[in-house]
Each structure stands twice: as structure tokens, then as C-alpha cells.
Amino acid sequence: MIEIIGLKKSFNSKKVLDGVDLAIERGKITVIIGRSGEGKSVLIKHIIGLLRPDSGKILLDSKEITALREREFNELRKHFGMLFQGSALFDSMTVAENVGFPLKEHTGLHDDEVMKVVAEKLHRVGLVGIEGMMPADLSGGMKKRVGLARAIVMDPEIVIFDEPTTGLDPIMADSVAELMLETQRALKTTYIVITHDIQLTYKIADMVAMLHQGKIIAKGTVEDIKKNPNPVLKQFLEGSAEGPIKVY
Amino acid sequence: MRELLERLGKMAGALVTNTGLMALMLFHASIYAFTPPIKFRNIFKQMEFVGVKSLFVVVLTGSFTGMVLAYQSFNALKRFGAESLVGPTVALSMARELGPVLTGLMVSGRAGSAMATELGTMRVTEQIDALHTMGVNPIKHLVVPRILAGVLMLPFLTVITDFVGVVGGYFVGVHLLDINPGVYMGRTMDFVNVEDLFYGLYKSIVFGLIISLTACYHGFYTTGGAEGVGKAATNAVVLGCVLILAFNYLMTSALL
Ligand SMILES: Nc1ncnc2c1ncn2[C@@H]1O[C@H](COP(=O)(O)OP(=O)(O)O)[C@@H](O)[C@H]1O
Ligand SMILES: [Mg+2]
Numbered sequence: 001m002i003e004i005i006g007l008k009k010s011f012n013s014k015k016v017l018d019g020v021d022l023a024i025e026r027g028k029i030t031v032i033i034g035r036s037g038e039g040k041s042v043l044i045k046h047i048i049g050l051l052r053p054d055s056g057k058i059l060l061d062s063k064e065i066t067a068l069r070e071r072e073f074n075e076l077r078k079h080f081g082m083l084f085q086g087s088a089l090f091d092s093m094t095v096a097e098n099v100g101f102p103l104k105e106h107t108g109l110h111d112d113e114v115m116k117v118v119a120e121k122l123h124r125v126g127l128v129g130i131e132g133m134m135p136a137d138l139s140g141g142m143k144k145r146v147g148l149a150r151a152i153v154m155d156p157e158i159v160i161f162d163e164p165t166t167g168l169d170p171i172m173a174d175s176v177a178e179l180m181l182e183t184q185r186a187l188k189t190t191y192i193v194i195t196h197d198i199q200l201t202y203k204i205a206d207m208v209a210m211l212h213q214g215k216i217i218a219k220g221t222v223e224d225i226k227k228n229p230n231p232v233l234k235q236f237l238e239g240s241a242e243g244p245i246k247v248y
Numbered sequence: 249m250r251e252l253l254e255r256l257g258k259m260a261g262a263l264v265t266n267t268g269l270m271a272l273m274l275f276h277a278s279i280y281a282f283t284p285p286i287k288f289r290n291i292f293k294q295m296e297f298v299g300v301k302s303l304f305v306v307v308l309t310g311s312f313t314g315m316v317l318a319y320q321s322f323n324a325l326k327r328f329g330a331e332s333l334v335g336p337t338v339a340l341s342m343a344r345e346l347g348p349v350l351t352g353l354m355v356s357g358r359a360g361s362a363m364a365t366e367l368g369t370m371r372v373t374e375q376i377d378a379l380h381t382m383g384v385n386p387i388k389h390l391v392v393p394r395i396l397a398g399v400l401m402l403p404f405l406t407v408i409t410d411f412v413g414v415v416g417g418y419f420v421g422v423h424l425l426d427i428n429p430g431v432y433m434g435r436t437m438d439f440v441n442v443e444d445l446f447y448g449l450y451k452s453i454v455f456g457l458i459i460s461l462t463a464c465y466h467g468f469y470t471t472g473g474a475e476g477v478g479k480a481a482t483n484a485v486v487l488g489c490v491l492i493l494a495f496n497y498l499m500t501s502a503l504l
Contacts, residue, residue: 048381077383088378091369102382 001026002047002158002190007056008214009042016042018214019056024207026157029184029191031201033236034211035245040194041085043211044160047192048080049073078106081151081159085166087143089135089150095122096131099150106154121149125179141172145179152183159184161193165200177203198237210236212245270465273387274457277395277464280388287393294397298359298460302405305358309350310342310409314416317341322425334425335432336439338417339410343440347410348402348448349496352455355398355405356488360463363394364484367467368477376468391468395460402456403449410448451499455492462488 002024009017016039024030034040045051047058049065057066065076089098099121100114109117118131125145135143144164151159164180165173177200184191184204195201201208202222209219210233218225218233225233235243321337367390370376379386414436421427466484470476 074383082381084374088374105384
């Protein structure tokens, strides 16, 4: 269980998170939705320790991780995987080197053992025979898959996805969603997904939470969310310009 | 007037912040440089990038400078009949000042800007965040090898600049200005000693540190997308060159 309690964060007096409270269950897919620029990325960067809160805390299995020192957090990060919005593949390395990088850094595995795991993970994300390619030569969808393979290469307990379908065509987006479901179901990993993609949300979410103006304004299963009368949530799910959220 | 003061205040504030953050980066890098595991592969890769790939530009710079120096010192020394001193003049100027400074400026333009661009791109495409989330310290992984490469390769490149500078000077002096080759070499040997060479090499170590540190600093803290990456590269080179010239003055006035 990951508990986010009263999390606040400002950048140069600009309030981004204004007291976020959210409990994320283990073994499920939790999707955090919200408009662009609402602070979704900022929120997950706190979970993985890239940012430190101004106030509030995050508990992982009742242990306060926001109080950890950098070195202790580093140990913890080996149990996390993250897929970045732009995939964030190292462009000086081949696909295989990218996927195998965490293994090389943190395990004593030999090169051929690393290659075996890499091939297995690439296979799991539906990519075969591209080990030697460079990230610059891959399409957006392939990059996401390689990024996912890298995120799960250490068999993490928790995987965080920053807008996994943004920038992909609808068919590619759906195939990434399928892939997320498959990989999650296989190991019952905890997936935390942030997105503004409603289709993706409906397809994969066990639990949905909406972030708006620095707070979680609604939370529940997909069914709950669809029935929720909150006008802001309604407007977002319908994708309408009319409603309480003003577009400038 | 008030506006001017506010502007100055802001600039001073930025200067303090930048200097502080850069010192902090250097401090962290020094610690991580000696904490195992030491990433030799990364270090060699950067040494190749800074050293081997700067050879061409350094050879060009050194040889042209040596040749021009020979002409100008000949012109000056001729006025009091001391043409025979062209050799030592060229060699001393190259070894003590121009070798290290020009090498520093050229490497800053070539390798420093490339380093800042590379790290800046890694920052804005979240590759540095990715390293972090994988439990890999980005300072150790990215900054340490670049700083070591700068510090280790600048003396090496400076020796080459000095050498081709002296060869260029010899060529102009002996073949174009008809100075006797025995006199040219003899005088050079008489007046120039190995301390002069080392004096320049010490400087070049500092310049190597300046180049890598300014480049890593600007690249590492890049914000603002592709435009920010361009700015980081420009700032790295400008600051690198200014610091090289300023520290050169300081070191010359302190060491002479
Ligand atoms: N490191 C940072 N420094 C300053 N401002 C930031 C930083 N990271 C994010 N922000 C600001 O926080 C707000 C939320 O950003 P973000 O979390 O990326 O939104 P999104 O919900 O689209 O992921 C934006 O206005 C952004 O400019
Ligand atoms: Mg985002």
C-alpha cells in the first residue's frame, strides 16, 4: 500500500500540489487522471524520490519514504520501475544495453545472462531481434515498448507510467494498453499510471483518481467514476470545453 | 537607478547561486570519483572524446600560432639584432601561455559545448531522471568521467600544441627567415627548460577542470526544452572561455 498524505509542493511560489491525499493499493492498476500541467508528473516524481515535498508525506507499507536519505532511497528504487513520457531511453546505448542497464548496475550477472534476460523481456513486450538497434532508429511505439521492457527488467514490485499513450496513434495506444494489462496480470505488479487518455483509463484501471487544482477531487473504480456527479470530473471524462473548467 | 540596483542585485544573486551549485557539483564529483565501483569504460570513452577527437583542431591551432609567433618575434627582435632569439621566444610563449590557453579555448569550443549539449539533451528528455530512478547516481555516472577526462587530457593536448607550435616556429624561422638551424635549436635549448613546460601543464590541468565543470554544470541543470539545450551549450563555452582567461591571469600573476 502506498499512502500519500497531505502532499504539498510549490515551485517558485507557484502552488502545484496543494494537499494530495491518496491511497494506492498493491497489485492493482491505479490511474491518476488530470489535465496537462496539473502536476501529475510532479506527483509521481515524489513517489520515486526525484522530488521532495514541501510538506506532507508518502508511506510505502507504513514506512515513511519521504523521510529517507538519498542513499536509502536508492536501495528502495531497485523495487521501482518507471516508464517516462518520452521513454527516456539512453540514446548513446543500443536497445539491449538500455534494457540490460539496470541489471548491469545492480546485479552481478554475466553478460550472457544479462542478454538472456534482455531477450526474454523484449520478447514479453513483443519485440524480437532489435537488440542491436539504436533508440534514434525506433518508432514512438517501439520506444515505449523498449522503455517498458527496461522498466520491468528488474522485476519491480511497483511500476510507474508517465503518460504511456501520449503521442501514439490510437491503434498503437491500444496495443500499449494491452501490453500493460498483460504484463501486470502476469506478476500482479502494482502499476501507477498518470494520463489524460480516457480510453486508456477505462480499459486498464482498477482504480481511478482525478487530480485537479492540486488535490484529488474524486476516486473510485471506473464504474464509480462514471457515475460520479462532480461537474469537473464529468467535464473531463466527456472531454467538453463547456463546464466549470474554463479553457483560455 | 533603483532598477539598475535591482538588476545588479539579481545578477549578484545568480552569480552566488551558480558558483555555489558548481562548487557543490565539484565536491560531489570529487567524492564519487573515488567511491567504487569506478566506471573505467565511461572514463575511457570520455577521454577519447575529449583527447583523441580534439587532436586535429589542436594541431592546427598550435602550428599556425607557432608560425605567426616566429614572424612577429623575428620582426621585433630584428630591431635590436637579436634574431637568434626567435626560437626561445616561440618556445617560451607556447609552453608558458599560448599552449595551455589556446588548447583550453579550443577544447572548450569543441568538447565543452558538445558535453553541455549531450547532458542538456539527457536532462530535457528525462534520461537523467531515468538514471536516478534506476538507483544510479547521475553525478557519478555522467559528471565524474567528464571531469576526469578534462583534467587528464588537457595536459596531453597541451604538450601536443606546444610541440607543433615549436615545430611551426622552427619551420618559419629556419626555412623562411633563414635563421641558422643550429643557432635556432641551440638558443632554444639554452633558454628554455623543462620547468617552463610543466608551468604550462599545471595551468592546463586547471583549464581542463574549468571546461568540464562548466559544461557539466550547464548541461546538467538545463531547463526549457531544445532552446534550453542551445543556451546551455553557449553559456558553457562563454563561461568556460572567460574563466580560462581569468584563471590564466591569476595563475600567471601568482606563479611567475
Ligand atoms: N522542476 C520544476 N521546476 C519548476 N516548475 C516545475 C517543475 N516541474 C514541474 N513544474 C511545473 O509544475 C506544473 C505541473 O507540471 P507537470 O507535473 O509536468 O504537469 P502534468 O500534469 O502535465 O504532468 C507545471 O506548471 C510545471 O511548469
Ligand atoms: Mg507530465
